[in-house]
Amino acid sequence: MAPHAEQLTRPAVRLEGLTRSFEGRTVLDRVDLDIPAGQFVALLGHSGSGKSTLLRAVAGLDHQVTGSGRLTAPERVSVVFQDSRLLPWRRVLANVLLGLDGKAAEERGREALAEVGLAGRERAWPNELSGGEAQRAALARSLVREPELLLADEPFGALDALTRIRMHALLRELWERHRPSVLLVTHDVDEAIVLADRVLVLDQGRIGLDLTIDRPHPRSYRDPLLGEYRERLLAALGVTEDHR
Amino acid sequence: MTTTTVTTASPEKPAPVAVADERPRARRRGLAPGRRLPAARLTGPLLLLALWALASAAGRLDPGAVPAPWTVLETGVRLWTDGTLTDDVLTSLQRAGSGFAIGLTAGVLLALASGLTRTGEALIDGTVNLNRAIPTLGLIPLFILWLGIGETFKIAIIAIVVYIPIYLNTHAALSGIDHRFVELAEVQGLSKLAFIREIVVPGALPGFFVGLRLGVTGSWLGLVVLEQINATSGLGYLMFQAQNYGQSDVILVGLVVYGVFGLISDSTVRIIERRVLSWRRTLSN
Numbered sequence: 001m002a003p004h005a006e007q008l009t010r011p012a013v014r015l016e017g018l019t020r021s022f023e024g025r026t027v028l029d030r031v032d033l034d035i036p037a038g039q040f041v042a043l044l045g046h047s048g049s050g051k052s053t054l055l056r057a058v059a060g061l062d063h064q065v066t067g068s069g070r071l072t073a074p075e076r077v078s079v080v081f082q083d084s085r086l087l088p089w090r091r092v093l094a095n096v097l098l099g100l101d102g103k104a105a106e107e108r109g110r111e112a113l114a115e116v117g118l119a120g121r122e123r124a125w126p127n128e129l130s131g132g133e134a135q136r137a138a139l140a141r142s143l144v145r146e147p148e149l150l151l152a153d154e155p156f157g158a159l160d161a162l163t164r165i166r167m168h169a170l171l172r173e174l175w176e177r178h179r180p181s182v183l184l185v186t187h188d189v190d191e192a193i194v195l196a197d198r199v200l201v202l203d204q205g206r207i208g209l210d211l212t213i214d215r216p217h218p219r220s221y222r223d224p225l226l227g228e229y230r231e232r233l234l235a236a237l238g239v240t241e242d243h244r
Numbered sequence: 245m246t247t248t249t250v251t252t253a254s255p256e257k258p259a260p261v262a263v264a265d266e267r268p269r270a271r272r273r274g275l276a277p278g279r280r281l282p283a284a285r286l287t288g289p290l291l292l293l294a295l296w297a298l299a300s301a302a303g304r305l306d307p308g309a310v311p312a313p314w315t316v317l318e319t320g321v322r323l324w325t326d327g328t329l330t331d332d333v334l335t336s337l338q339r340a341g342s343g344f345a346i347g348l349t350a351g352v353l354l355a356l357a358s359g360l361t362r363t364g365e366a367l368i369d370g371t372v373n374l375n376r377a378i379p380t381l382g383l384i385p386l387f388i389l390w391l392g393i394g395e396t397f398k399i400a401i402i403a404i405v406v407y408i409p410i411y412l413n414t415h416a417a418l419s420g421i422d423h424r425f426v427e428l429a430e431v432q433g434l435s436k437l438a439f440i441r442e443i444v445v446p447g448a449l450p451g452f453f454v455g456l457r458l459g460v461t462g463s464w465l466g467l468v469v470l471e472q473i474n475a476t477s478g479l480g481y482l483m484f485q486a487q488n489y490g491q492s493d494v495i496l497v498g499l500v501v502y503g504v505f506g507l508i509s510d511s512t513v514r515i516i517e518r519r520v521l522s523w524r525r526t527l528s529n
Contacts, residue, residue, distance in 0.1 A: 061427055079431045085424055089446040089523045098442060099432035125523050141432075 011072070012037040012149055012181040013058060018069035020053050020062065027053045029205035030069065037148070040175055040182045042196035044189060044233060049202045051185045052153060055079075058183065059151050073149060074181075078142030080152040084134035086126035086141075093122035096141045105144070112140035115177075116170060132163035136170070143174060150180045156191065168195055172217060189233050193226050194219045201236040209236040311493040319493040320500070328482070333501060336467060336479040339395065340505075343402025344463040350403065351410030351455065358411075359418030360444065372411050380404045381469055388474065398470045405466040409458035417451020418444065450524070453517040460509045464502060 013035040020028040027050040035041055045051040056062045057071060059079050086095045096109040113119055116136040126134060135155060142150060155171075156164045172195055175182055186192055192199045193213060201209040213229055220226075234240075281287065293313065299305050300312035307315070323329035354372065357364035384401060391397035421444060429439045471480020479498050486494035 059431060061430060077431075081424070081428075083424070085428050087425065087428075087443065087446070089449075089521075090442070098428075099434045099438065127523075145432075 011035060012039075012074050013183070014070070014072040015054075015058075016070040018054070018057060018067070018071055020050070020057060020065050020067035022065065027205055028057070028067070031205070031207060033200070033207060035149075035181050035183065037181055038179045040172075040184070040195065040197045042184045042186055042192035042199045043202060044186060044192050044199060044237065045202035046237065047187065050205045051202045054202065055151050055153050055183060055185045058149075074147075076145060076147045077149045077151060078145050078147035078180075080135075080138050080142050080150070080155040082154045082157045084126070084129075084131075084138040086129075086134055086137055088126050090126075091122065092118065092124050092126065092129070092137050095126065095137060096144055098141060100144065108144050109140070112144040113137070115143065115174065116140045130163075131159055132167065135159060135167060139171070139174065143178065146178070147180045150175075150182045152182065152184045154186055155184070157186075157188075164191075169218065171195065176217075189230055189237070190221055192233070193229050194221060199229070199233060201233060203236065203238075209233065308490065309492060311496065315493050316496045316500070319491075320497045323482075323494070323497060329497070329501075332477060332479045332482045335477045336471065337505075339398050339470070339478065340402060340463045340467045343399045343466070344406050344459065346399065347403040347406025347459060347463070348410060348456070351407035351459070352414060352452070354407070355411045355414035355418060355448075355452075359415050359448070360440070369415065372408065372415075375404070376408050376412070380408070380466070384470070384474070393474055398467075398475070401470060402463050402466040405462040406459040409462060410452070410455035413455030413458070414448055414452045417448040420451070421447040449520060453513065453521070456517075457510060457513050460513055461506070464506050464509070468502065 011034040013033070015031050015033040018028055018031040018033075019026065031054065043051050043054065053062070053065075057065075057067070058073050059077060060073070061079075086092070087098070090098070093106070093109055093113065096112060097105055100109070110119075110122060113122060116139050118133060118136055118140065121129070121133070121137075126137070129137065135158075138155075152171075156167050159167060168191065182196075184192070184196060197213055199209075199211045199213060200207050201211075203209075209232070211229065211232060213226075215223065215225060296305075296310075297313050300307075300310070305312075311319075320329070354368050358368040358372075359365070380401060383404070384397075387397040387400055391400060425443050425447065426439075429443055434442060467478075468480050471478040472484050475481040475484075479501060483495045483498035486492070486498070
């Protein structure tokens with residue numbers, strides 16, 4: 001289903017002058033950002049650039065952080081963390097349904113597990129799953145709540161390279177089917193280019209580059225046109241030829 | 245000379261030719277103790293029992309100090325059939341049971357109140373640790389003055405012995421719950437009640453069970469002490485009387501009963517623990 005034109009113009013997420021600081025150090029410095037509904041955005045940056053702080057602010061997880069600015073986010077927000085964060089004492093299906101009740105939810109949970117390729121593993125314990133499977137279950141848990149906004153904090157950072165490629169395809173496929181807005185935090189330039197339609201580079205608490213990637217999906221790492229985007233992003237991240 | 249070797253080359257592959265240092269690799273020496281002997285845990289106790297029986301039969305033991313195993317058995321049967329043992333065992337069980345139940349409830353409730361609220365922590369945690377610093381059995385004289393020498397004071401002492409390890413371990417487990425799971429609960433929009441049900445309680449259960457096992461052991465220990473110094477009934481009293489009359493066989497019967505109680509209660513807790521924490525077993529399999 002294609003997103004409605006009017007939906008696209010109304011931003012799902014709006015940051016206005018968002019500032020966050022820890023112990024006097026400014027991590028986010030008056031960030032302004034609109035994410036239209038249904039857009040797939042990747043947020044790149046060095047460690048310490050404030051990208052996780054931004055994601056946590058949007059997720060509403062920054063309780064004891066001093067800051068200012070305005071933040072608008074949709075009501076249904078799901079978060080996928082770097083670790084799958086499955087409760088070891090609950091079976092996979094119960095983990096997916098965490099916070100939901102009722103028969104209808106259970107049915108949706110089973111469907112979500114089937115969607116991520118974990119049909120039949122409903123009764124497994126989390127520590128019986130491989131890293132990739134656990135992250136799939138975490139994706140199912142975030143999907144089952146039908147989020148308007150999906151926040152992902154380096155969700156594939158702990159996976160091996162082969163699993164990561166498969167998870168990229170899965171995430172893109174799920175996005176195409178459900179069309180939430182996505183904010184994917186990553187430090188992997190290639191991951192950002194292959195997945196997102198818009199890539200932001202966060203540098204010293206400000207958005208240093210806002211790049212729209214206008215290439216059809218599925219994208220290949222070898223697409224030469226993507227190479228140009230990669231160069232620009234690496235330059236914005238301060239990685240030049242002699243660093244490589 | 246024969247050497248035990250394991251050849252690593254697969255049979256269909258031809259052996260590499262003319263490699264000077266190609267030697268069949270001996271399996272490394274294992275450092276683990278190896279396979280467990282059958283009924284390993286019973287071997288030692290059975291051997292001891294056999295030695296005891298042999299020494300008694302050979303007349304090498306003073307029957308006044310260490311009676312023969314069969315004498316102890318006979319005395320046990322006699323005490324049981326004439327009702328003395330039954331009455332005393334029931335009295336003891338009742339004391340230990342009531343004290344344990346009260347201690348268990350108090351330990352869990354205090355740990356929850358202290359682990360889940362800052363006010364609770366401020367009020368409870370320091371107080372319990374102060375209580376812990378005083379050996380509970382040292383409270384006996386004071387408790388006799390306050391509560392009299394009846395059942396109440398005995399149950400109170402046992403409850404204190406039980407609640408402390410349960411509180412400490414449950415509280416430690418509660419405060420040790422991974423902050424990432426708290427964050428997850430916030431993201432998933434769990435209510436306070438659902439948070440306790442889904443994350444706090446299951447997360448604290450392993451610690452609770454450690455406390456529970458210590459508490460069970462503690463309740464027997466407290467019972468023995470209480471019954472031997474200030475009682476007119478119960479298993480400890482029976483043994484204390486036997487000491488006055490030099491009936492070492494009766495003392496041994498009492499010890500066997502205590503041992504059986506200890507074993508049964510500990511195994512029960514273990515079985516419950518294994519069922520409740522079944523998600524952990526997958527790690528060791």
